[in-house]
Amino acid sequence: MRGLGLALLTLLTLLLAALTLGTFASLNPGAPLWLRSLGSAEGLLSAGLGLGGVPGFARGLGLALLTSGLAGALAALWKRG
Template sequence: MLVLMVAALAALTLGVFASLNPNAPLWLRSVGSLETVLSGQVGLGGVATFTRALGLMALTSLLAGLAAYCKPRG
């Protein structure tokens, strides 16, 4: 479950960084637009895009670390 959440957050993070670049592929900027809508619903619509991207990057990294820590050891 954590790995799927990491994958989803990583896709959103990549989309936000792509939305900062006007030369990025359209499909990737569309993922950034989806993140903008989701951020607006959470109440983070007023936060700058670059700041949201850095925050998502940190959250994704922490969640990936948690997923690696919690994996079954055997």
């Protein structure tokens, strides 16, 4: 059961990392299309959560902080094994 929780937390962390990267990539019109597509997906999710009015850079910073916090928690839980 613990392994399943760690696996789900790992997937959530990786998903948030990808969305964070996409958010920052959507701020640059020269970024690759696949990265800007991730940014568009994040924009849709943010709008669904009522955060559509928050500027992209602020959303990116918030996602970066959330992702790093989850990654730190995951590392601490993983080490306790």
